[in-house]
Amino acid sequence: MKKLGLVGGISWSSTLDYYRLLNEGINQQLGGLNFAECIIYSVNFNHFQQFNADYDWDATYELLYNAAENLKKSGAEAIVLCANTAHIVADRIEEQIGLPLIHITTATANAVRQKGLKKIGLLGTSYTMELDFYKDKLIEGGLEPLIPEKSEDRDYIEDILRNELSRGIINPETKKNYLKIIQELIDRGAEGIILGCTEIPLLIKQEDVSVPVFDTIQIHVDAAIAFSVSKHNTISIS
Known part of the structure; x- marks a missing residue:
């Protein structure tokens, strides 16, 4: 080993x-x-x-x-x-x-491809969603990443990661709001959702979402x- x-x-x-x-x-x-x-x-x-x-x-x-x-x-x-x-x-x-x-991104792209998916929703910190370092790796892997369209949604995701989930705080209202953002990605064609921050799986599970969820941890x-x-x-x- x-x-x-x-x-x-x-x-x-x-x-x-x-x-x-x-x-x-x-x-x-x-x-x-x-x-x-x-x-x-x-x-x-x-x-x-x-x-x-x-x-x-x-x-x-x-x-x-x-x-x-x-x-x-x-x-x-x-x-x-x-x-x-x-x-x-x-x-x-x-x-x-x-x-x-x-x-982590190479492993995640592999997991998405193995499911036969191409268009994939991406949630994470504002850096993960808005900068190119993460999305480019997914694109190199033949995927089409989608992020939340509204800047206020991306800001909300970042704020929760910083002030709740990174401290181990799990809030039912936060979960409801995250699921609303996820559903909007699905409505735009996302065939699956990457939980692209290692704290998000503390809040969102596969049973909460109608498409495959990729737990990056x-x-x-x-x-x-x-x-x-x-x-x-x-x-x-x-």
């Missing part, structure tokens, strides 16, 4: 899910008392949010690269950035770190497990 290095804390609540799902998944694969070999470096979420708010991607890179470098020095054999928005600097980190980086964890138990040191993209 290969040792995974998890860059967490973005946010702590979703990092808990990463840790739980990794251990459950490894145990399902290997049985007995086998669980994940992993190291977690939890960054200060306030720093991450502030750098992003300032569009200071160099500072975001330094924060996450330093975490990844510490994980490498501690024996990690691959890096897992435990947040969708963190992947804005993922390619840059992978170029410098000298380890495989298990990319679970998809990312599955890719990390596949790498960890593989005999090879390369990441499968099939």
Whole structure:
């Protein structure tokens, strides 16, 4: 089993899910008392949010690269950035770190294609929805991403992620509003919905939505497990 290095804390609540799902998944694969070999470096979420708010991607890179470098020095054999928005600097980190980086968007695009879907709704932070780093990876994978049309809806999603879900707060009224935005994407032709922030699955489940939902935490964890138990040191993209 290969040792995974998890860059967490973005946010702590979703990092808990990463840790739980990794251990459950490894145990399902290997049985007995086998669980994940992993190291977690939890960054200060306030720093991450502030750098992003300032569009200071160099500072975001330094924060996450330093975490990844510490994980490498501690024996990690691959890096897992435990947040969708963190992947804005993922390619840059992978170029410098000298380890495989298990990319959440690549894994998600693969999962959507395996369902035979093309037009896909995308919810996430304002950076994930509005900047190109995430959508471009989906387009490269042959998909057609759709985001909420109204800026106020995108702002609402971001506000909830920052002030509720990142703190582990689950509000029934928030769920109702998220589902309304999701339905508008479906009405525009979305054949499935990517929950493109690792906190959103805390609120929205498959049973809440009439089309396939893609939980990016679970998809990312599955890719990390596949790498960890593989005999090879390369990441499968099939």
